[in-house]
Amino acid sequence: MNVKTVDNNRRRFLKVSGLALAGTGLLMACSNDDDFVPADPDPNPNPDPDPNVFDLGSGNLGILNYAYALEQLEAAFYAKVREGQYYAGTSGTERQLLDDVYYHEAIHREFFKTAISSVVSADQVLPELSFDFSSVDFNSRDVVLATSVALEDTGVSAYNGAGQLIDVSNDAGKAYLGLAGKIVSVEARHASAFRDLVNPGSMDFAGDDILVNLGGTGNSYDKAILPADILAAVGNLGFITTAFTANNLPTS
């Protein structure tokens, strides 16, 4: 499994963009078919084609549910890490990092659950997702760290891309933007630490392989990626087994 699929997936995402985007089964089924070409996109897609599939929602609610989904994924992954042989064999600061990152992601998850539940009815809160991490060898340090790097880098670019989508026309929206800022730098600190564990003392903690260039000034900026691309990439990881849709998220 190649976990560094964000760039490759963009092309695939574009091919399926005429469909209702799902983070999960539907998307994965389509994305494996490189020859698939969607019919002319429906200019007025059904916003809720299947009432049994949860939709993240619109506006700030949609963004909060989106963040909640990503935090659920991260927390679930690190919970599994802590059950594996790689973790069992670690000690010292490496063990501490794995514990801390699990705590932080689980706290983010619980925070979003609480925050969303406090403002909307239960049926508008993303349910607890199910996961399948069977493709990950949790006994392998290389695999666990590479997957951790991918998840944390994705988190950074996801929050960076979502900031502009938050409606800040009221105080709640301003608070959500502030919270996204409080969390994204923590994800970046995680990413940096995992990257340095993979290749200590190198430039990889903020490497040219993940940073991008703005205005020709050099590869010195994290990516900012919109939810559609993030969900496509996450969907292709195959970890999330609960279907949900993101048909109504803000796109600008």
Add this chain to the structure above:
Amino acid sequence: MNFIKFLDTLSDREALSAKGSRRDSLQQLKDIGKNAAMASIPFAMAATSNSTKAATNSMASAAFMADNNDVLKFALSLEYLEREFYQIGMDTNGLIPEEDRTVFQTILNHESSHVSFFVTALGLSDGDLKPTFDFTGAPGGLNLDTFQNYETFMALAQGFEDTGVRAFKGQAGALANDNTLLTYALQVHSVEARHASQVRRMRGEKGLITKNENTLPAAFSAIYAGEENTSQGGVELSGAFGSLGGDNALTEAFDEPLTMDEVLAIAGTFIVS
């Protein structure tokens, strides 16, 4: 050309997930932006006369709320500080051990390009608005052996990076009126956090800030003041995560902002004028 369109010329299609209108704008302005940026010529300087430059700046002011320009200047000052600090560090023979030079060269490269970015965004030339720095901290009454003692250098590096993270975070709200600028600022902000994590870990600390713990000289406690906050989104969360590392993990899980004044008070220790 107004300032917002100018900012578009800075963006890279691969770098930013752009909406359609921005893509169109980029397409039209691609060559202008590429040429100006690749030659490292600040945009305003590409104008052929001073009067054109003045007109461009005036239009920029009109098109942009003044506080956004203030934020850009604030960011530029911090990036100047960091660039000069790391440049002197790298240029000081015997200061940075060989095994750590890759890390600090990488950080220097990033700070240099951030300077270029904000200089260009403001229509300035490199060096414009640059404060005069004294990294002994003399302006703040200190006498640090910054470039003679690697431990001191490392401590200041951590302090500058953690401050930078909090400083950019504190301006997100002010930039929320312009999605492009907000996104650029976020893209810089998280890179500062990557730097901070790395330097902290090289000093034997966690990459995360636990409560308001300050392992720098006591004079720098303001860099961590407020990081002990346990209330998020109006909800007091202290004690809520006993099985998830407790309040230590809770405060680590959320980085806190600093206001512009708080940051300037910290940076002022190193600013002569």
